[in-house]
Amino acid sequence: MPATSRRRSVAVRIGRGKDAVTVGGNNPIVVQSMTNTDTADTPATVNQVMALAKAGSELVRVTVNTEEAARAVPKIVETLEKFGCRVPVIGDFHYNGHILLKKHPEMARALAKYRINPGNVNIGKKHDDNFRTMIEAAVEYDRPVRIGVNWGSLDSALLTRMMDENNQLAEPLDARTVTLRAIVVSALESAKAAERYGLGRDHIILSAKVSGVQDLIDVYRMLAAECDYALHLGLTEAGLGSKGIVATTAALGVLLQEGIGDTIRASLTPMPNGDRTEEVIVSQQILQALELRSFTPQVTACPGCGRTTSTFFQDMADQIQTYLREQMPVWKESYAGVEEMKVAVMGCVVNGPGESKHANLGISLPGTFEEPVAPVYVDGKLKCTLRGERIVEEFIGILNDYVGRTYAEKVLAAN
Numbered sequence: 001m002p003a004t005s006r007r008r009s010v011a012v013r014i015g016r017g018k019d020a021v022t023v024g025g026n027n028p029i030v031v032q033s034m035t036n037t038d039t040a041d042t043p044a045t046v047n048q049v050m051a052l053a054k055a056g057s058e059l060v061r062v063t064v065n066t067e068e069a070a071r072a073v074p075k076i077v078e079t080l081e082k083f084g085c086r087v088p089v090i091g092d093f094h095y096n097g098h099i100l101l102k103k104h105p106e107m108a109r110a111l112a113k114y115r116i117n118p119g120n121v122n123i124g125k126k127h128d129d130n131f132r133t134m135i136e137a138a139v140e141y142d143r144p145v146r147i148g149v150n151w152g153s154l155d156s157a158l159l160t161r162m163m164d165e166n167n168q169l170a171e172p173l174d175a176r177t178v179t180l181r182a183i184v185v186s187a188l189e190s191a192k193a194a195e196r197y198g199l200g201r202d203h204i205i206l207s208a209k210v211s212g213v214q215d216l217i218d219v220y221r222m223l224a225a226e227c228d229y230a231l232h233l234g235l236t237e238a239g240l241g242s243k244g245i246v247a248t249t250a251a252l253g254v255l256l257q258e259g260i261g262d263t264i265r266a267s268l269t270p271m272p273n274g275d276r277t278e279e280v281i282v283s284q285q286i287l288q289a290l291e292l293r294s295f296t297p298q299v300t301a302c303p304g305c306g307r308t309t310s311t312f313f314q315d316m317a318d319q320i321q322t323y324l325r326e327q328m329p330v331w332k333e334s335y336a337g338v339e340e341m342k343v344a345v346m347g348c349v350v351n352g353p354g355e356s357k358h359a360n361l362g363i364s365l366p367g368t369f370e371e372p373v374a375p376v377y378v379d380g381k382l383k384c385t386l387r388g389e390r391i392v393e394e395f396i397g398i399l400n401d402y403v404g405r406t407y408a409e410k411v412l413a414a415n
Helices: 042-055 067-082 097-103 105-110 129-140 156-167 175-196 213-226 241-257 278-289 312-334 352-358 391-414
Strands: 012-014 021-023 030-034 059-063 089-093 113-116 145-150 204-209 230-233 298-301 342-346 361-364 374-378 381-386
Touching (some): 030 278, 042 059, 042 278, 067 089, 067 097, 089 097, 097 113, 097 129, 113 129, 129 145, 145 175, 156 175, 175 204, 175 213, 204 213, 213 230, 213 241, 230 241, 241 278, 298 312, 312 342, 312 391, 342 352, 352 361, 374 391
Parallel strands (some): 059 089, 204 230, 298 342, 342 361
Antiparallel strands (some): 012 021, 361 374, 374 381
C-alpha cells in the first residue's frame, strides 16, 4: 500500500513560466540529478543535462566552482533552450559562491535555484557575511535556495559546541545522536538566518545528507518533525552499483512511505564512462514501486528456474522494457495514462498465465519441454497464441495496437 499521507510542507516554485517545477505542498515528488562534467566545458555539460532531462530528471544541478564555470552557465542555459530543453538548472556552490554570485550577475539570473552548504560558508562563525551575500543574491533575483547540510562538511564550531554541552549533561547522549542533532540544528538555524535576510519560506528547501541508511532515516525524521520547509532526500554518497542502488532504495523507501520528502536524488557513483542517467531511472523506480508516481509502463518478469533453461524470455523481457522506455517520450505526448500500463513477460506455465491475466498485456512463453506456443492475454482475457520466430515482433505489434486503442481514447475524452 502506498504512503497514505504526505507531510505538509511549504511549496517552492523553481523556474519560470510553464516550464517551472513546484516542489513541496501537495505536488508530486520531484526527481532531480546532477552533472559530473566540468561545467566550464559547455558542450559536454549541455549534452549531459539534455540526457538527464530526457531520462526524466525534472531538475538538474551543475557545479559552479570557478570563474570559468560561472561564465559558462548563461551559455549552457541558452543552448539548452535553443534545443528545446527547458529543465530548470540549479547552481551548486561551495566556499566561493558569495564571490561568484556577486561577480557574475548573468550566471545568477540564468540559474533557477542555488544550492548552499552552510558548512562551507561562514555561517556560525563570528560573522556570516558570505552566507548573507548569497541569500541577498537569491532575494535580488527571486531565486529559491536549497540549504544543504552534509555531515562530511558539518560546521565544526557548531558540532564542537553541541558536543561540549552534551558532555555537561547528567546523562549525555551518544556521539552519533549529537552529530545528527547538530545536522538538524545547522539546517534550521541557517534557514532562520535566510529568512532574516529577506528570503521567504516559499523559497527555502532543506536537506540533511549523510551516507548511512539508518542515519539518514533518523536525521530526516528529526528534521521533518521540527519544520514545514520542503525537504530534499538523498544519501550523500550512495556508492557503486548494487550497493548504491540498494542503500538509496532502503533509505528513501522508508522515508517516502512515512510521507517525508518532496524531491529526491539517487547519488550513485557511476562506473568509469558509465551512464549518468542511471540515477534518474533509480529515482523513478523507487517512486513507481511505492506507487507515488508513474513514469513508464512496468514489465513483470519471472526470475527463471530449471523450467526455463532457454534465455529467450529474459531477452524478450529486456527488449520489451527497453522498448517501453524508448517509446515513452513519444507516448506521453499523446496517450494519457500510458505510464501506468503493466506488461508481463513470463517464462513458463507455472505462473505465466496467471501473471499475464493480472497485467494489461501479458505473454506466457513456453518453458523447457513445454508445447512451443505463447498465449497472449489482454486485460485478463486470452487474445491469441503466438508461435515461431517472430514472437517478439508480433507481441510489440499487439502492444502498440493496445496503446493506440486504449490510451488515445483517454486523451480524446479529456479534451
